Amino acid sequence: MSTNRFDLLILGNGLAGCAAAVFAAREGLATAVVGATDGELLFASGLLDVLGVFPPEEGRQWPNPELGWQRLVRHHPNHPYALSDFQKAVEAVESLTDFLSKAGLPYAGFSRRNCRVVTPAGTVKTTFRVPQTMWPGVQSMERKQPALLVDFRGFKEYSSHHMAGRLCSRWPTVRAARIEFPGTSQRSELYGQHLAHSLEVPAVREALAAAVLPLCEGVEAVGFPAVLGVHDSPAVCRDLSERLGRPVFETPTLPPSVPGLRLKETFSSALESCGVQMIPQHRAQNVSAIEDGYEVVVQGQEGAQTLRARGVVLATGRFVGGGLRAERKRIRETLLDLPVIAPSSRAHWHRSEMLDPRGHPINRSGVAVDAACRPLSEAGRPWGAHVYAVGSLLAYQDWMRTKSGAGIAITTAAHAVKHFAHTG
């Protein structure tokens, strides 16, 4: 490792951590990202939500997220969105998608409006930005174009037949077809990553197009599960579009997803090439204040090392990410043992219906922060002058029910980094 001294040390390499690193690099800060796992982003869908639904108990979807945003911050003054405003959120998201686009992973969407994308359950999800490879599908559904959804025998978490059946009233001209993925007659189970890698080979695309073309009569766009390449999915899509003579698009799959893998790989290589030090598969053990900043002990398979930085960003996530841990009697913040906002007893963590539209009280548990996104200690003061908490770790938000995970991650990351850059 070249150095162990940074301006900003980001703990967590999910979307919030990576976004913070992008913004920090833009500010010219010497930055490192410590990732506990090989990347929580594998569990991301690849969609960037800002605010799809509010309030969850009404299930109200917002074609214009700005209106929803205003209502949300009025009702929930503690919500992380209340730290910022919609305009700043859009700027932060666009700043991030610019970065991704330059790194070969372009995103698309309406400028300030939400768009709609079909999920593998055949439901329709409201989101803000989609990978550009999904965009023709968004447009095709909106225009009710005759389209064909193709899936592959043995790719068991995706059925275009079911999706088309579910969409019949919204998108009556969509049809489904199942084909054998080229060269897989001997294999019974197919995995997205394998398909995505194999589609980077032109001969495989040629064979796929040859199998699909005869099914395309009267079809104006062709959709596939999101497995069209890993490293240059726009090129794979373009090539298939040319071969099929009509736009080709992807639709999201269940995790671990290929669009999530693309995010992970794009972030890790592009951040490295702009000077951010990536330290994957290390878990921060301990943070302590020193004279000119903080000392963080990180543990990897080959042992522990001590890193120093003037500022620290906790982007450690919730239960899946490991930033929070549920014990039988309490919820713990795992790194600093920060106070956690949560219902007092486990009996009140969850509601009796899993799909209760109101969401579970535990979803809003997490760490409370001040106006600069700094987590508060028991005394109600910032734990450290330049220690920040961003993303899903924050309390008072339910990203799963309001469809706002990426928005919260990106907006709070931008907010925290800006504060640090101006004051640190």
Add this chain to the structure above:
Amino acid sequence: MQTQVLIIGGGATGTGLLRDLALRGVSCVLVEQSDLNAGASGGNHGLLHSGGRYVGSDLQAARECFQEGRLLKKLAPHCIEDTGGLFVAVSGDALEYAATFPDLCAQAGIPIHSLTPKEALEREPALHPDVQAAYSVPDATIDPFQLCLENVAHAKQLGALFFRQTQVVGVDLDDKAIKRVRLWDRRDKQSWFIEAEQVVNAAGAWSGKVAALAGLGVSVRFSKGTLAVTQRRVTREVVNRLRPPSDGDIVVPGGTVSIVGTTSVRIEDLERIEPTVAEVDLVVDEAAALVPCLEQERFMRAYAGVRPLLDTGSGGSDRTASRGFALIDHRRDGLDNMTTITGGKLTTFRLMAEHTADLVCAKLGVQEPCRTAEVAYPEPGAGAWTEPAQAPRHWMARKTEGDILLCECEMVPREAVREVCKSMRRPDIQSIGLRSRMGKGACQGGFCSFRTMLFLADEQGVEADEVLRQLRIFLQERWKGQQTVLWGAQEVQAELNEAIHCGLLGLEGESA
């Protein structure tokens, strides 16, 4: 439809009676308002009692348990794991009970062996090191779902019929008998009738409600028992606390998991038989005194069963209430062709069925004797896919080209689900789950229910909205089990499941 005997209730007693009557050549039909083992027969720890647990309260029941257990081990070995069991006292337990235990077991005819603490710990290293007294007993475990599926499958081979999701909603009476029974098909939303010469109420906790439809009073008390399931198996044998039956005093292996129980809480409302956080914590804390590692184990789910207890009118607690059974000939109430069988235990279901069938056959004038004490279950049977090791075995042997795993935690291949579907009319996600290991692993249905949904859409022609409806019901059913054990790794799993089903798929939304 006409039949000689209509049985109401698809638990161990009802399905056991179906098989018993079918073996005697009697035509019979079983109706069940939801699906197999929805009540006490499913909500228990799957213990095939040696009887040791009852020697302090009911010697007769203890004796019957031992005899029936020995019989079932011979006749249905594929449903049973002959684990053996221990009764163990740890420090703090009153040793007076331990001192009388051998003598009580001798009176009940239960063979036991005294173990030194060192021997007990060698057999079960997970025990609390401070063992005060220990005895080994012939406890075993039984898969109640496999058992009931086998009962039904064998009876169907012999000509009997089984209708699930079929509720009894009324009876037409003449002077002294039920003329016909009105049924409601909950899926087709249609009513239909069965004319039966004899009607048997084997509805367990619901038997009072069924009797009331015929204008009869059957008094049943309900006791709720909560059990919690660990992700791995923590003991090889059944481990009982050597004290009078109480909360959290038994740890029963169940294939690859352990089941920790139980509580006893009187309830009135049968519609919400769900464990609470306080009950789960009580069970875990108490059982950890016997098997300390339970404090650290990952729990996958908890569930509650409702025991119908005989109201003997003598007062006393539900723990000491008789676990024996009652056979009520409603001729005493002026209704010639109705019988209620209630109370009892999983271990003695065969004996209960035998007594009931004897009475019903006498009323029908049928002379055939009971054969369930000699005739073994056909093997391998319909319940095979509920067995933890069965699906992986099948998968490793790879009999079918092109097969895929629908459930990766429990290794349930699509071929197994196809086979399960063949045994039912209009299979759904829930009923597939009941008849296989699908959804029972660590992910608690997070991924496999989605795959099974798509299987039903693609192969069984189930419509898109309908399979999504089934997915929601299945997820909720699994949720009920997890809700009280969501800490540690299981909370991580729950969050991931919610991120998928709500965050991405939006299943909680109106438009979904």
